[in-house]
Every structure is written in structure tokens, then in C-alpha cells.
Amino acid sequence: MEEEDKKLNFFGRDLSKIPCFRSSWLYGISGGIGTGLLYFLFTSKPRIASHVGFSAMVGITMSYWFVCRYEWSRRVLELQKMQDYVEKRVLIDGTEMEKLYEAEVANVGHSTQKNV
Numbered sequence: 001m002e003e004e005d006k007k008l009n010f011f012g013r014d015l016s017k018i019p020c021f022r023s024s025w026l027y028g029i030s031g032g033i034g035t036g037l038l039y040f041l042f043t044s045k046p047r048i049a050s051h052v053g054f055s056a057m058v059g060i061t062m063s064y065w066f067v068c069r070y071e072w073s074r075r076v077l078e079l080q081k082m083q084d085y086v087e088k089r090v091l092i093d094g095t096e097m098e099k100l101y102e103a104e105v106a107n108v109g110h111s112t113q114k115n116v
């Protein structure tokens with residue numbers, strides 16, 4: 001019961017289950033605070049420094065979110081391809097198709113190599 005109380009839900013979705021959510025917010029918040037503080041140290045204008053810090057936080061969060069989700073999607077697709085290959089390999093293991101497949105792979109490998 002306690003474990004369910006610790007979850008952070010937004011519109012019925014557990015935010016801890018969303019890939020890249022936590023790291024995007026942490027980088028965005030820390031980058032925004034750092035940018036706002038640096039701007040304030042150089043200009044001594046607190047109102048503009050808070051605007052710059054908030055804008056930097058939004059920009060860093062969104063940028064990191066898109067990059068992280070792209071890499072995550074690429075990895076998921078690559079893992080799916082590997083899983084499909086393994087399933088196919090298990091199905092043809094020990095059959096006549098395995099010999100045909102091995103011969104086909106060997107022919108493709110030799111035809112793509114450059115003659116030196």
C-alpha cells in the first residue's frame with residue numbers, strides 16, 4: 001500500500017514509468033538554475049535573470065527530452081530486430097533451411113568484400 005502512495009501520477013499515468021522523464025527534468029532544472037544564477041551574477045538584474053533561467057530550463061528540458069527519446073526509440077527498434085532474428089534462428093535451427101541460410105549468408109559476405 002505504501003509503494004502505491006509514493007507514485008507520482010499525472011492524468012492517470014505514472015510519471016516514473018515514462019522513459020527519459022526524470023533525467024530530462026533534472027538536467028533542465030539544474031541547467032536553468034545555473035544559467036539564471038550566472039546571468040544574475042553578470043548583470044545584477046533579478047527579473048531578467050529569472051526569465052533567462054526559466055527559458056533555459058524549458059529549452060534544456062525539451063532538447064534533452066527529444067534527444068533521449070530518439071535514442072531510446074532507436075535502441076528499442078534495434079532490440080526488436082535482434083529478437084526477431086533470434087526467434088527466426090531458433091525456428092530454422094537444425095533444419096534444411098539452416099544450411100540454405102548459412103550458404104546465403106556466406107555468398108553475401110563474399111560478394112560484398114572488396115578484392116585487394
